[in-house]
Amino acid sequence: MKAPGEIPTALMQALFGGVCLTIDELDASVDLNRRQISAAAGQLVLRGLAERVERGCYQLTKAGIAAVERGEVITSGPYRPHTAPARRAAANTLRQRAWNAMRMSGTFTLADIVMAAAQASDGDPDANVKRYVRQLALAEYVVELPVRGKGTALTSNGFKRFRLIKNTGPIAPVARIRSKTVHDHNLARQAP
Amino acid sequence: MKNKFVETSNVKRFQTALSALEARGAEEACLVVIDGSPGVGKTTTLRQWVAQTGSVYLRAKKEWTPSWFINELLDAMRVHPPHSFQKKFGKALEELALRQQSAAMERRQFGLVIDEADHVSSKSAILETIRDLSDIIELPTILVGMGRVNDHLARFPQVASRVSQKVRFEKADLADIKALIAERCEVPVANDLAEFVLRVSQGFNREVLEAIANIERFGLRFDYDATGITLGDMAGQVIVNDRRSSQPVKVPELL
Numbered sequence: 001m002k003a004p005g006e007i008p009t010a011l012m013q014a015l016f017g018g019v020c021l022t023i024d025e026l027d028a029s030v031d032l033n034r035r036q037i038s039a040a041a042g043q044l045v046l047r048g049l050a051e052r053v054e055r056g057c058y059q060l061t062k063a064g065i066a067a068v069e070r071g072e073v074i075t076s077g078p079y080r081p082h083t084a085p086a087r088r089a090a091a092n093t094l095r096q097r098a099w100n101a102m103r104m105s106g107t108f109t110l111a112d113i114v115m116a117a118a119q120a121s122d123g124d125p126d127a128n129v130k131r132y133v134r135q136l137a138l139a140e141y142v143v144e145l146p147v148r149g150k151g152t153a154l155t156s157n158g159f160k161r162f163r164l165i166k167n168t169g170p171i172a173p174v175a176r177i178r179s180k181t182v183h184d185h186n187l188a189r190q191a192p
Numbered sequence: 193m194k195n196k197f198v199e200t201s202n203v204k205r206f207q208t209a210l211s212a213l214e215a216r217g218a219e220e221a222c223l224v225v226i227d228g229s230p231g232v233g234k235t236t237t238l239r240q241w242v243a244q245t246g247s248v249y250l251r252a253k254k255e256w257t258p259s260w261f262i263n264e265l266l267d268a269m270r271v272h273p274p275h276s277f278q279k280k281f282g283k284a285l286e287e288l289a290l291r292q293q294s295a296a297m298e299r300r301q302f303g304l305v306i307d308e309a310d311h312v313s314s315k316s317a318i319l320e321t322i323r324d325l326s327d328i329i330e331l332p333t334i335l336v337g338m339g340r341v342n343d344h345l346a347r348f349p350q351v352a353s354r355v356s357q358k359v360r361f362e363k364a365d366l367a368d369i370k371a372l373i374a375e376r377c378e379v380p381v382a383n384d385l386a387e388f389v390l391r392v393s394q395g396f397n398r399e400v401l402e403a404i405a406n407i408e409r410f411g412l413r414f415d416y417d418a419t420g421i422t423l424g425d426m427a428g429q430v431i432v433n434d435r436r437s438s439q440p441v442k443v444p445e446l447l
Contacts, residue, residue, distance in 0.1 A: 116243040154413065
């Protein structure tokens, strides 16, 4: 059983001559089978240490030659910075809970969302949800429906009803008040 | 009316069932069935639970097939569905398990809610798929219906045996009505009026909320005493619209 990275290191050293070697030639010169040679060559190419000149024929790049001269040993683990966006659990905020409620509702009023999302620790959930829905409406995530729900107060014009039309994913879009934009982590982009 | 979620006896029973599910004996029994007539608060309760827990919510369709169901499930989690059913099922399992794990780390409940489950409760293929999902990763799965789910499930003993909790949402009683009035109404209401609300609403939450809105509308421009708005104060006022006849019901002038 070989240690992780031992096979590509052996192949890299075998390719050190600077010329393109075929799998047949490598098979004859190193103590590796053809499958191991092919897989290790792939790893070297991924790391930019070798290149495939033509089908089944590999040679070291300048970086590969420099790596052999430095006596570099290839190890397991990442070979480049991990730049993918981190997948973090959504924070348990009022707006996240409000977004959850909007996603599962057909049409909704602000009261429906506040009732579902608010917790005792929230400061002013009514005002917060109202601002959030307004931002989502400006960014065309939410549309206001033409007919209002019946109001409860004597002079009420009725409750606005909304529908979520852009359900982009489980993470609540972030409303940026100053720039009047919405950043959507589900799409990793900003909405106007 | 105040925008406050009120923990009625139905909500408490639902929460008790979920707590019992967490402390269950047979580990594979992860299904919960919630049944009840329309207007008793099922959707409001589920909406609040889903919003608070970030659980996955699906509304069953009459023509659902296992493939359609899994596609909707993956879509709800915003996962691009692979081509074959086998891979879709595997992907759904993987994503649900990840979310379940993340919820467990935050010590929060998590589950899959399938609303309008009456549509699928007589289809063995869908039920088996739901059972498999629920069994494999021990995922609490809540089937919400309007009274027929339990009857339909009786035809599938292999699924019915996985139902560990059954919650029947009942009409509100006087204590529920009083709790709803106390938490949501902006004016105090006397006991006799609360009892009248119970009678005319027949315990349906929708009608109770309509009555609260009417009481509030009247009460905010009425000089009531310390006991709050009484039945006598509201004599002749419309309190609710009758569910069956759609006719307005007025508080009687003389009792």
